[in-house]
Amino acid sequence: MRLTNVLVLGLGLFLFAGCSQKHPGAQIDEPVWPYEFYKRFNLRTIISSYSNQLKFVCASYPREFYLPGGVVMPNSDKVVIEDKDRYLSFDLVSTDQVIIEDVLKDGKYHAKHLYTFYYNEEHDDFRADTFYIPIHPKCVPLILKEDENVSDAKPEDKKS
DSSP states (O other): OHHHHHHHHHHHHHHHHHHSOOOSSBOOOSOOOHHHHHHHBOGGGSOSTTHHHHTTBSOOSHHHHSOGGGEEEEETTEEEEEOSSEEEEEEEEETTEEEEEEEETTTTEEEEEEEEEEEETTTTEEEESSOOOOOOTTOBOOOOOOOTTSOSOOGGGGOO
16 A cells, blocks of 8 residues: 555656746846847747748847847836837846737737746847747848938038
């Protein structure tokens, strides 16, 4: 009878451990600064308007989609990135949770979702564990658009 109890207990512990939450990276114990999040949050790990594009381009991080000049940090907990076509914000609500709002201004996409994220030591980035869009072996580099606020004047026209 004792052997049966030990086996049942062992099986129960094994099943319980298998159902426990798993984080594939390091837990975050200190607040993440918005600029670090902008530079190192892997967009391949969330559902977003970028999902289709990420299947073909080599880029993975907001910094690869937007130049720092288009990034606003209104406080120590938020990153807002906006251009004529998109609005993207990261609201860091705790040390390991972020509310991401992703809007295409033409009305075709609008999502706001709370994600728990972790630090991935192997890739030195932050990730959600929702899913992962792998980098295509023949991915193409993403070429950032020029800043649309820059005047059309040629450099030689600006000389005085």
